[in-house]
Structure formats: structure tokens, C-alpha cells
Amino acid sequence: MTVASVAVVYHSRYGHTKVIAEQIAAGVRTAGDVAVEVVSVDELPEPGKDRSLGGKWNVLNQADGMIMGSATYMGDISSEFKQFMERSSGLWYGQAWKDKLAAGFTNSGALSGDKQSSLHSIVTFAGQHSMIWVSQGVMPSSYTNDGKNLNRLGAWTGFMSQSDNGGPDVTPGQADKDTAQAFGKRFGVAAIRWVKGRN
Amino acid sequence: MTVASVAVVYHSRYGHTKVIAEQIAAGVRTAGDVAVEVVSVDELPEPGKDRSLGGKWNVLNQADGMIMGSATYMGDISSEFKQFMERSSGLWYGQAWKDKLAAGFTNSGALSGDKQSSLHSIVTFAGQHSMIWVSQGVMPSSYTNDGKNLNRLGAWTGFMSQSDNGGPDVTPGQADKDTAQAFGKRFGVAAIRWVKGRN
Amino acid sequence: MTVASVAVVYHSRYGHTKVIAEQIAAGVRTAGDVAVEVVSVDELPEPGKDRSLGGKWNVLNQADGMIMGSATYMGDISSEFKQFMERSSGLWYGQAWKDKLAAGFTNSGALSGDKQSSLHSIVTFAGQHSMIWVSQGVMPSSYTNDGKNLNRLGAWTGFMSQSDNGGPDVTPGQADKDTAQAFGKRFGVAAIRWVKGRN
Amino acid sequence: MTVASVAVVYHSRYGHTKVIAEQIAAGVRTAGDVAVEVVSVDELPEPGKDRSLGGKWNVLNQADGMIMGSATYMGDISSEFKQFMERSSGLWYGQAWKDKLAAGFTNSGALSGDKQSSLHSIVTFAGQHSMIWVSQGVMPSSYTNDGKNLNRLGAWTGFMSQSDNGGPDVTPGQADKDTAQAFGKRFGVAAIRWVKGRN
Numbered sequence: 001m002t003v004a005s006v007a008v009v010y011h012s013r014y015g016h017t018k019v020i021a022e023q024i025a026a027g028v029r030t031a032g033d034v035a036v037e038v039v040s041v042d043e044l045p046e047p048g049k050d051r052s053l054g055g056k057w058n059v060l061n062q063a064d065g066m067i068m069g070s071a072t073y074m075g076d077i078s079s080e081f082k083q084f085m086e087r088s089s090g091l092w093y094g095q096a097w098k099d100k101l102a103a104g105f106t107n108s109g110a111l112s113g114d115k116q117s118s119l120h121s122i123v124t125f126a127g128q129h130s131m132i133w134v135s136q137g138v139m140p141s142s143y144t145n146d147g148k149n150l151n152r153l154g155a156w157t158g159f160m161s162q163s164d165n166g167g168p169d170v171t172p173g174q175a176d177k178d179t180a181q182a183f184g185k186r187f188g189v190a191a192i193r194w195v196k197g198r199n
Numbered sequence: 200m201t202v203a204s205v206a207v208v209y210h211s212r213y214g215h216t217k218v219i220a221e222q223i224a225a226g227v228r229t230a231g232d233v234a235v236e237v238v239s240v241d242e243l244p245e246p247g248k249d250r251s252l253g254g255k256w257n258v259l260n261q262a263d264g265m266i267m268g269s270a271t272y273m274g275d276i277s278s279e280f281k282q283f284m285e286r287s288s289g290l291w292y293g294q295a296w297k298d299k300l301a302a303g304f305t306n307s308g309a310l311s312g313d314k315q316s317s318l319h320s321i322v323t324f325a326g327q328h329s330m331i332w333v334s335q336g337v338m339p340s341s342y343t344n345d346g347k348n349l350n351r352l353g354a355w356t357g358f359m360s361q362s363d364n365g366g367p368d369v370t371p372g373q374a375d376k377d378t379a380q381a382f383g384k385r386f387g388v389a390a391i392r393w394v395k396g397r398n
Numbered sequence: 399m400t401v402a403s404v405a406v407v408y409h410s411r412y413g414h415t416k417v418i419a420e421q422i423a424a425g426v427r428t429a430g431d432v433a434v435e436v437v438s439v440d441e442l443p444e445p446g447k448d449r450s451l452g453g454k455w456n457v458l459n460q461a462d463g464m465i466m467g468s469a470t471y472m473g474d475i476s477s478e479f480k481q482f483m484e485r486s487s488g489l490w491y492g493q494a495w496k497d498k499l500a501a502g503f504t505n506s507g508a509l510s511g512d513k514q515s516s517l518h519s520i521v522t523f524a525g526q527h528s529m530i531w532v533s534q535g536v537m538p539s540s541y542t543n544d545g546k547n548l549n550r551l552g553a554w555t556g557f558m559s560q561s562d563n564g565g566p567d568v569t570p571g572q573a574d575k576d577t578a579q580a581f582g583k584r585f586g587v588a589a590i591r592w593v594k595g596r597n
Numbered sequence: 598m599t600v601a602s603v604a605v606v607y608h609s610r611y612g613h614t615k616v617i618a619e620q621i622a623a624g625v626r627t628a629g630d631v632a633v634e635v636v637s638v639d640e641l642p643e644p645g646k647d648r649s650l651g652g653k654w655n656v657l658n659q660a661d662g663m664i665m666g667s668a669t670y671m672g673d674i675s676s677e678f679k680q681f682m683e684r685s686s687g688l689w690y691g692q693a694w695k696d697k698l699a700a701g702f703t704n705s706g707a708l709s710g711d712k713q714s715s716l717h718s719i720v721t722f723a724g725q726h727s728m729i730w731v732s733q734g735v736m737p738s739s740y741t742n743d744g745k746n747l748n749r750l751g752a753w754t755g756f757m758s759q760s761d762n763g764g765p766d767v768t769p770g771q772a773d774k775d776t777a778q779a780f781g782k783r784f785g786v787a788a789i790r791w792v793k794g795r796n
Contacts, residue, residue: 073483073484073487074480074483074484074486074487074490074523074526075483075519075522075523075525075526075753076474076475076480076483076519076522076523077474077480078480078484079477079478079480079481079483079484080477082472082474082475082476082477082480083477085471085472085473085474085477086471086472086476086477088472089471089472092472095338098336099336099389108751109751110737110750110751111708111709111749111750111751112708112709112710112712112713112750112751112752112757113709113750113751113752114522114525114526114713114751114752114753114754115709115713116709116711116712116713116714117518117519117522117713120319120515120518121473121474121515121519123322123332123356124355124356124473124474124512124515125472125473125474126334127334127335127355127356127357127473127512128355128472128473128512129334130334130335130336130338130355131334132331132332132333132334132389133322133331133332133334134331135325135326135328135329135330135331135332136326136329137297137298137329139294139329140707152708153707153708153709153710154705154706154707154708154709154710154711155709155710155711156323156326156327156329156672156711157322157323157326157711158326160709190298190331192396193393193396193397194392194393194396195396196395196396197391197392197393197394197395197396197397198392198396199395272682272683272686273679273682273683273685273686273689273722273725274554274682274718274721274722274724274725275673275674275679275682275718275721275722276673276679277679277683278676278677278679278680278682278683279676281671281673281674281675281676281679282676284670284671284672284673284676285670285671285675285676287671288670288671291671307552308552309538309551309552310509310510310550310551310552311509311510311511311513311514311551311552311553311558312510312551312552312553313514313552313553313554313555313721313724313725314510314514315510315512315513315514315515316514316717316718316721319714319717320672320673320714320718323672323673323711323714324671324672324673326672326711327671327672327711339508351509352508352509352510352511353506353507353508353509353510353511353512354510354511354512355473355512356512359510493736496734497734497787518717521720521730521754522753522754524732525732525733525753525754525755526753527732528732528733528734528736528753529732530729530730530731530732530787531720531729531730531731531732532729533723533724533726533727533728533729533730534724534727535695535696535727537692537727554721554724554725554727555720555721555724556724588696588729590794591791591794591795592790592791592794593794594793594794594796595789595790595791595792595793595794595795596790596794597793
């Protein structure tokens with residue numbers, strides 16, 4: 001029986017962040033009775049003039065939690081991801097997402113790379129929607145960059161990955177994918193607990 | 200029957216933040232079966248050489264959630280509050296607070312006043328401890344500054360209050376105290392739900 | 399003789415931020431021998447396939463300093479302003495704006511209103527371009543909200559204004575316009591000094 | 598002839614950040630006619646009851662620019678560095694440091710490691726003092742972690758270094774030291790330009 005539902009909402013221009021979104025979703029599924037759907041912000045159109053929401057907005061509105069991610073470009077989330085945020089302003093006004101769980105992730109080419117700014121943007125957005133923020137939760141197994149370590153970059157507010165100069169089929173590497181799965185599982189476990197507590 | 204326990208941990212140099220901490224605690228109590236204790240960081244001594252924790256550290260360790268607050272001085276949380284954060288590093292290393300609920304608040308003399316930097320510091324700290332962040336959750340009843348409105352400053356990541364040039368017996372005003380209570384109640388309700396969900 | 403040139407680059411959806419941009423430009427002009435041009439991000443098109451930059455990109459490329467501003471929507475700069483940032487990525491790659499002066503401003507309906515997140519985004523962006531950041535520089539004459547005080551919101555990283563629920567012809571009020579002018583003048587003075595120092 | 602004077606102000610608990618402070622100072626010296634002094638916050642005592650400032654406060658007050666750095670502990674600058682910030686509040690009140698140049702750096706054990714929060718704290722503090730912020734300015738020669746690359750972590754607001762689990766005699770590595778020197782030189786060049794422009 002499905003206890004909780006989770007949406008992974010992301011924007012990816014070159015595919016690296018999409019790969020991470022899918023790994024996170026795979027991790028959520030390992031948490032148990034959780035349904036997961038991966039949604040690109042491209043599938044979330046502008047509200048109609050009557051404020052109606054088409055596309056996949058219902059997936060978000062019906063989810064118990066949302067894991068939100070964007071590549072970091074020029075020091076922040078992408079403009080497409082910011083557009084998604086703004087398209088949610090009617091939902092914000094009505095606080096339709098209040099008390100849903102939220103979490104964030106981002107990818108960029110640099111090890112640090114101002115990625116914390118992107119996580120800051122996402123946690124601020126989740127706060128505006130009065131959501132409950134699930135932190136990253138996976139401790140570094142080491143801080144080296146040998147490709148084998150969980151949370152190798154050392155991020156806690158949300159999940160950070162780093163891609164080299166190559167296609168999404170080869171980078172980010174396995175350590176980041178493993179961390180993405182652990183992060184997704186943590187979120188799924190929290191979602192089940194949060195839904196159960198409501199009853 | 201007490202379902203959940205909450206600690207309000209704060210640092211206040213002139214008393215304004217302490218008044219807010221107490222209002223938040225009063226709000227938590229209205230949530231139902233929640234025990235609340237207010238702890239100043241002055242009551243949380245440095246760990247002993249054997250890493251033992253004296254004073255009121257146990258209150259924090261046993262709580263299901265912590266609402267953490269500091270006055271904003273020179274654009275960030277106080278040095279005393281930062282010292283508390285650093286004294287928790289052994290607990291962090293063992294992730295002893297993992298999955299506890301957390302929230303943050305701050306007070307300063309200016310309306311905006313770089314208070315968001317303080318909330319950013321507290322949410323980052325909560326992330327390091329792998330805690331679950333409860334956002335402010337109280338929508339502004341208006342954005343005017345007439346002293347009657349909830350969340351009059353417009354803060355969402357955590358709770359902000361503002362004190363005029365006067366003693367803590369007269370400022371912050373009633374609107375901020377009312378918001379503090381609503382914020383505390385929200386946290387208490389979340390704590391009960393989070394504890395129930397564990398079972 | 400014109401010593402320095404300054405561009406005010408902004409995005410405004412409802413006109414309030416545009417009014418502030420114009421007030422800032424007026425302030426820059428009072429600094430002395432400074433040429434000022436106000437540019438909306440709508441006038442800065444996507445680079446061509448050959449990476450050529452049309453529209454008013456040359457105004458920015460030739461300026462000695464840029465004052466950048468956006469309304470704050472959903473806790474951050476607008477998606478249109480973020481798009482401008484991303485369109486500058488080729489210039490960033492070549493570090494074409496290195497050592498230009500930069501500053502930031504933002505407007506929103508709430509007194510605090512997560513506006514510091516927008517300033518954080520702009521200062522991070524300016525850092526990526528290796529620019530030199532001119533802080534707000536106008537001390538509050540008081541922290542009250544009676545409409546007469548400079549820097550009434552208490553912002554230092556950049557300039558914040560706040561608009562009530564009304565058209566840009568009536569809000570933000572005179573205190574914010576006066577602060578905008580003082581902030582612009584400060585930037586103009588700094589630009590003259592910075593240009594003179596190069597010689 | 599000395600044109601400009603620069604102070605490097607830092608806090609270091611285990612010595613890694615001190616090593617970086619000294620490398621930055623060495624870089625400043627290569628900029629030309631600049632005098633540099635390295636000051637630990639331990640040398641900056643609390644103001645006297647008559648608000649008098651002893652110790653090395655005069656070095657800061659007389660400098661044309663300050664490069665400020667702290668290790669990142671628990672997601673932010675150290676409590677000792679925050680204490681230094683608060684001890685400067687009388688200087689802030691009189692805006693004694695207005696228009697001095699400023700820059701920031703931080704070191705921690707993790708590659709990303711919430712170090713951007715520390716830089717955010719320092720740039721916010723510099724804004725409160727109405728200082729002019731000099732960004733990092735050294736582009737990554739690559740984003741790999743092979744120990745040879747400038748700005749290998751990818752930081753722009755200020756300078757980030759990363760130390761492994763070892764003493765300050767062996768870590769941070771040469772790439773970070775080289776970047777520290779380049780960053781220092783950039784600041785020195787800017788200080789000379791800024792001083793010359795005043796005349």
C-alpha cells in the first residue's frame with residue numbers, strides 16, 4: 001500500500017541534473033511504500049488567465065513532499081527553475097503547499113561553485129510555501145575526491161553533485177549517484193513518517 | 200500525556216530576544232501535549248576534556264525539536280550563539296540530533312537589518328546536524344508596520360521580530376509577540392505529528 | 399568632461415523597481431562627471447549563435463560600473479533577471495567585466511521579505527564576474543517606518559526599498575526614493591575615484 | 598614609496614587558516630608599493646569602558662583595505678571571528694571604516710563544506726561597515742582536485758581553501774597557496790588603484 005507520494009521537480013539544461021533527479025527518485029523508492037514521480041519544470045506551464053494549472057502541476061499539488069533541484073548557472077538556480085517558482089505564486093498565496101515536505105539539490109562543474117547559493121534559494125522558496133525542509137542527512141565518508149565517497153563535497157542543507165567536462169552518461173560519477181540515492185531514501189523515510197504522523 | 204518535548208534555545212544580550220523566546224515557548228504550549236523548556240546558551244557550558252556535557256545540554260539532547268534564536272548583531276547571530284554551535288560539534292560528529300525538528304528566530308533594531316543572514320546561519324547549522332527544518336508558517340496579515348499585523352516584516356525561513364530603541368518591557372511590540380506565539384504553536388503541532396509518525 | 403560611465407540594469411514587472419532604478423540614476427548624476435544610462439534587461443537579448451551581443455549589451459560592456467536591480471518575487475530575483483545573468487555567461491567566461499564596479503538593489507511588498515536573498519544573488523553574480531562591489535553606504539537616519547528616513551529598512555549589502563499595495567506612481571514612498579538617490583550618488587563618486595585611480 | 602596599506606585579519610584555531618593568511622599577505626606584497634600587516638583577532642581586544650581601542654586595532658583603522666578570514670566551523674565563521682565583528686560595532690556606529698576595501702577568505706576540511714556561508718557572513722559584515730568588496734578574481738585553471746589548479750574549488754565571492762586531515766605544515770596544498778597569493782596580489786593592486794583615485 002502506498003503511504004506517501006513524492007515528486008522530484010528539476011530543471012536540467014544539459015542532462016547532468018536530470019541524471020541526479022532520477023537517482024534521487026530511485027533512492028526514494030527504496031524507502032518503502034512511497035510513490036515517486038519525476039517532473040521537469042518544462043512540464044509545468046504558466047497558469048491560465050483563470051489561474052488554472054495544467055500539465056503536471058497536479059502531481060506536485062497531490063504529493064506529500066517535493067525534492068527540488070536545478071543546475072547552478074552563474075551562481076544560482078537556473079532562470080527556468082526560477083520561472084517555475086514564480087508560476088507557483090498563486091499556490092503560495094493560498095498556501096496550498098503548506099506543511100508538505102521539501103528538499104533541494106544542485107549540480108555544477110566546480111567543486112564548491114557557489115552551489116550553496118542555489119540551495120539557499122531553494123530553502124528560501126520552500127520557506128515561503130511554509131514547507132518542512134528535510135536536510136541532506138548523509139555524512140561524508142571522507143572528504144577526498146576519489147569518486148568513492150558519500151557526500152564528498154560536504155553539503156548539508158541539501159545535496160550537491162559535481163560534473164566534469166563530459167556528457168551526462170559519464171559524469172557526475174558513482175559517488176554522487178550513490179549519495180543521491182541515499183539522500184532520496186532519507187527523504188522517502190521522512191515522508192512516510194510525516195504522513196503517518198498526520199493520522 | 201506529553202507526546203513531544205521542545206527546547207527553545209536562545210542568546211539575548213539585552214533581553215529583547217529573551218522575551219521573544221518566552222513568547223514562542225508560550226505558543227508551543229498551546230499546541231497540546233508538548234513539554235517546553237527555555238534554555239539560554241549561557242546554560243550550555245563547554246564540553247569537558249572527556250567530552251562530557253554538563254549544564255542543560257541534556258534538555259537539548261532529549262528534546263524532539265529545538266527552536267533556536269539569537270539577536271542579530273553586525274549582520275549575523277551573536278558570537279555567544281556561534282559558540283554554542285561550536286560546542287555542539289561532538290554531537291554533530293555523532294549526528295546525535297539527526298532527525299530532530301528545528302526552527303529559527305532572530306531580533307534586531309532594523310526592519311530588515313540583515314536578519315535573514317542570521318536565519319541563514321541557523322538553517323545551515325540545523326542542516327549540518329541533519330535536522331528537519333520547520334519554516335515560519337504564519338502569513339502576513341498585512342505588510343504595514345502599525346503594530347497589529349502577524350509576520351509584519353515578511354519572513355518565511357524563520358521568525359523575525361524588530362525592537363525599537365527601548366527596554367524589553369516595551370519592545371518588540373504586540374504584533375511580534377503574537378506572531379511568536381503563532382510560530383511556536385506551529386512548531387508544537389509539527390513536533391506532535393513528527394513524534395506520532397515515528398511509532 | 400565625463401570621467402566615468404555607469405549603467406543601471408534592472409528588471410521590473412509592475413514598475414516599482416523601474417521607478418527606483420530611475421531615482422538611483424538621478425543620484426548617480428549628482429556625483430559629478432558621470433554618464434548614466436538606464437537599461438532594462440528586456441533590452442539585452444540572447445547572444446546570437448556566433449555569440450554576438452546585440453541590443454544594449456554594449457552599454458554594459460563599456461560602462462565602468464553597473465548597478466543591478468530586480469524586484470524580489472518568491473524569495474529571489476526575478477526569472478527575467480536571472481536570464482540576463484545567464485546571457486552574460488560568455489562575457490563571464492572571458493571575464494570581460496573584471497574589475498568593473500557593481501552594486502545591487504531590490505524592491506518588494508514586505509518590509510524584510512527575503513529581499514536579502516536577492517542581494518545575495520546579485521553580489522554572488524558580481525563576484526563571478528570578478529567585479530568590485532560597492533555597498534549601500536547610507537546609514538539609517540532612524541529605523542522607524544514613518545516614510546521620512548533614509549535606509550529605513552536597514553540594508554547594507556545593497557539597497558532595499560518596499561512598495562505598498564499601489565501603483566508605481568504612489569509607492570515606494572519618498573524615503574526610499576531619497577535613499578535611492580543617496581545610494582546612486584555614492585556609486586557615482588566611487589566610479590569616478592575608481593576610474594581616476596587607473597590612470 | 599608605500600602607496601597603500603593592507604591588513605590581513607584572521608582567526609585560526611589549528612593553524613591552517615593562519616598559513617593561508619600569510620600566503621595572502623605574501624601575495625599582497627608582490628603588488629608593488631603596499632605595506633601589509635597580518636593580525637590575528639586574538640590581538641584585537643574588547644574596547645575599554647571609555648570605548649578606547651587597544652592592541653592592534655590601529656593597524657586596521659589606518660589600513661586602506663582589510664582582507665578578513667576565518668576557518669569555517671559548523672557552517673559559519675568562528676565565534677572568535679564573530680566576536681571581532683561585534684567588537685568593531687563602535688567603529689561601525691561612526692562608520693570609521695567606510696570606503697576601505699575589503700575581501701574575505703575561509704578554510705575548512707570539506708571541498709564545499711558550507712564555506713560560502715562564511716563568505717556570505719564576511720561580505721555582509723563589510724557591507725555594514727560600508728566597505729568596498731574586492732571579489733576573488735582568480736579564474737579556475739581547472740575544476741579537478743589534483744592539487745595543481747588555481748581556484749580549484751570554484752569560489753568567486755571570496756577565496757576558499759580546503760585542508761585535509763593533517764597539520765598546517767602539510768595542508769592545505771600548493772594549489773590553494775598559489776591561489777592565496779594570486780588573490781592577495783589582486784587585492785594589493787586594487788588597493789593601490791583605490792588610494793591613487795582618491796587624490
